[in-house]
Each structure stands twice: as C-alpha cells, then as structure tokens.
Amino acid sequence: MADIKAVIFDMDGVITDTEKLLVKYWCKAAGDMGYPMTREQALELRSLAARYAEPYLKEQFGEDFNYRKVRARRKELMDDHIDLFGVDIKPGLKELIGYLKENGYKLAVATATDYDRAVSYLQKAGVYECLDALCCGPSVEHGKPEPDIYLYAANKLGVEPEECLAVEDSPNGVKAAYAANMYTVMIPDLTQPDEELKKLIYRKCDDLLEIIGVLETFRQTFF
Numbered sequence: 001m002a003d004i005k006a007v008i009f010d011m012d013g014v015i016t017d018t019e020k021l022l023v024k025y026w027c028k029a030a031g032d033m034g035y036p037m038t039r040e041q042a043l044e045l046r047s048l049a050a051r052y053a054e055p056y057l058k059e060q061f062g063e064d065f066n067y068r069k070v071r072a073r074r075k076e077l078m079d080d081h082i083d084l085f086g087v088d089i090k091p092g093l094k095e096l097i098g099y100l101k102e103n104g105y106k107l108a109v110a111t112a113t114d115y116d117r118a119v120s121y122l123q124k125a126g127v128y129e130c131l132d133a134l135c136c137g138p139s140v141e142h143g144k145p146e147p148d149i150y151l152y153a154a155n156k157l158g159v160e161p162e163e164c165l166a167v168e169d170s171p172n173g174v175k176a177a178y179a180a181n182m183y184t185v186m187i188p189d190l191t192q193p194d195e196e197l198k199k200l201i202y203r204k205c206d207d208l209l210e211i212i213g214v215l216e217t218f219r220q221t222f223f
Contacts, residue, residue, distance in 0.1 A: 049143020
C-alpha cells in the first residue's frame with residue numbers, strides 16, 4: 001500500500017451530475033438524425049474517447065453514421081440545457097474538497113471532455129479554482145479506457161501513479177485508472193459494476209463523502 005498524495009477525479013458523473021445529460025442527449029441527437037440510439041448504447045459512450053466511440057457507433061448504426069455531426073448536436077443540446085438549468089454537483093463534493101485541501105492532497109480532474117467545456121462546467125460547479133491540474137481527453141494520444149490521461153495527470157501533479165487515488169463512475173474510466181496503476185474508487189452513477197469490473201476497483205463507494213474514510217485508512221497506515 002502506497003502513501004496517497006493526490007486524488008484525481010473524473011468529471012461527468014463524479015463531480016458534476018452531467019452523465020445523465022450525456023446519455024439523454026446522445027439519444028436525442030442521434031434520434032433526430034434518424035439513428036434510434038438506445039440508452040444502453042449511449043451508456044457505452046461514457047468516458048469513451050472519440051477514436052473508440054466513432055467506430056463503436058458505426059458498428060451499431062452503419063458506416064454512414066455521421067459521428068461528428070451527431071456529437072456536435074449532442075453538445076448543442078447539452079449547452080442549451082446547462083444554460084437554462086446550470087450544472088448540478090454531486091452530494092458531498094464541497095465537503096470532500098475541503099477535507100483534501102485541509103490535509104494537503106493535490107487535486108486534479110481527468111476527463112474526456114474538451115478543455116473549454118470542462119473549465120466552464122467546473123467553474124459553474126464552483127470547484128475549478130480548487131484544482132492543481134485539469135487534464136482533458138484531447139491532450140493525450142489515447143483517451144479512456146487507455147491509461148494515458150491518468151498518467152498525464154500524475155505527471156502534471158508531480159506524483160507517481162501509485163500515489164494517486166482515482167475516482168470514477170463508469171467502466172471505461174475505471175479501466176483507464178486501473179491500467180495507470182492507481183487505487184481506483186468507483187462511485188456508480190448510472191450503472192453498477194459487473195463482476196469483471198469489480199476486480200479492477202480498490203473500493204466501491206456510495207458517494208463522495210465515503211472517500212474521506214478511504215483516505216483516513218491510508219493516513220492511519222502512514223502517519
């Protein structure tokens with residue numbers, strides 16, 4: 001067991017309650033363009049990099065599926081929703097960030113979302129200024145479920161991957177953090193982990209507040 005020096009969060013579904021919007025508006029955008037996307041198909045896109053999402057969707061709907069056009073429309077629909085209703089944050093976020101700052105942990109976000117959109121969401125959520133690093137999918141060659149973005153985040157924070165606790169909600173994110181050799185906590189949002197995914201997670205938590213207990217276990221070991 002390594003000493004934990006940093007906590008790296010996914011964004012959608014972990015910090016912001018936006019994963020449900022991604023699923024809703026993927027289905028809406030695809031459906032409006034003649035592709036009847038199911039919720040189950042949209043769930044597969046959570047934290048999935050574009051280089052993997054596009055072939056997946058073409059496999060589902062055919063080679064004529066216009067990924068870029070549907071994705072752009074999904075973004076427009078999400079922007080419209082957020083402009084109207086704002087960004088909801090997950091329960092316990094502010095309390096957890098307060099604990100992390102008080103105890104000297106470094107904080108980062110590692111998200112598949114593009115930089116400008118991520119900054120906007122995190123500012124609306126009131127947590128952007130608390131971060132030591134923001135790492136976005138377009139900054140790395142291979143997005144989730146590959147480990148690149150988590151390794152990049154650890155490097156930016158100046159810590160080793162095994163000194164990081166990663167917080168994820170989706171299978172693709174869990175796979176990325178695990179492959180980066182990080183302690184991976186899963187807080188399920190829209191789906192629960194299956195038996196194979198359970199093998200990859202260090203701990204499953206019900207909410208962000210439970211992470212304080214996880215970190216206290218590490219602190220009792222090293223202090």
